[in-house]
């Protein structure tokens with residue numbers, strides 16, 4: 001059984017007419033699903049990072065709209081369309097950077113517009129949420145193949161890769177984006193080792209990526225982020241492979257804080273840099289990465305680890321949780337619609353047009 005088949009981790013489950021989310025705040029020590037039956041609670045779960053990861057946030061919000069529709073129709077079967085907008089805004093306000101959230105809500109709003117004013121919309125809206133979920137699963141598999149083929153074709157260098165944050169089953173509907181490429185390349189025997197950095201302050205790498213890879217017996221070494229340059233210098237790293245939370249029209253990429261660091265280090269060390277993201281992560285309405293809203297989170301995430309304070313009381317904290325990697329530091333962007341080598345605006349427009357070839 002391949003690594004990807006062994007996976008089996010589901011971050012998001014719609015079961016018995018309600019949403020179940022694997023609480024990622026307590027992994028890897030505890031695997032516990034929380035149950036959600038209101039849009040407000042779903043928005044809070046996204047804000048609190050019970051569920052996180054750009055595609056996973058979008059999928060979760062889509063199911064949140066289904067819960068909102070149930071509530072609004074039950075309260076007033078003739079005015080439900082007027083009242084559901086409030087809940088869609090609550091979901092939209094949960095986190096600002098991952099455009100997948102807004103893309104998914106827009107898909108749901110388009111479906112809402114097609115519903116009759118006085119018929120229960122829940123079944124049709126659930127169909128749309130499931131379509132969003134299943135299309136992400138399919139996109140992961142396609143990107144995994146595209147990305148693995150690119151690594152194989154560039155096999156003049158090492159068989160180890162580096163990744164940042166968590167971009168696997170816990171961040172998506174299925175295989176993962178960057179981690180989907182890594183799983184696929186490992187299954188094909190193209191790579192044989194992964195360096196995963198811890199990814200402070202939330203430790204997505206230490207807590208989530210290491211956990212996902214070890215479950216599937218994919219060799220992984222956990223490292224502190226400060227070791228990245230030394231690892232690129234001394235280990236045979238062929239690619240840095242990361243996900244994305246928003247990609248702008250010129251190919252700039254917002255991703256977990258620390259991604260930009262890795263891109264600069266990769267250039268210095270002759271390591272190639274791959275971004276893997278479904279087209280629901282691409283925001284052609286923004287010209288450059290300078291336009292992307294960068295989420296800043298609370299000081300508590302920085303001054304303490306699992307409740308254990310590590311910094312002086314009252315220290316001032318700056319906690320941006322995303323940064324922007326300029327397109328000129330990126331060797332390739334891999335999407336399910338195709339790949340863009342050395343991204344620029346013209347190439348991104350071609351990708352997003354219908355006539356783009358893989």
Ligand SMILES: CSC[C@H]1O[C@H](OP(=O)(O)O)[C@H](O)[C@@H]1O
Pocket residue numbers: 052053054055164165166167168171172176177178204242243244245255256257321
């Ligand atoms: C599959 S993209 C996941 C993307 O989301 C992460 O951010 P967060 O954990 O704060 O939601 C990180 O930027 C990953 O690359």
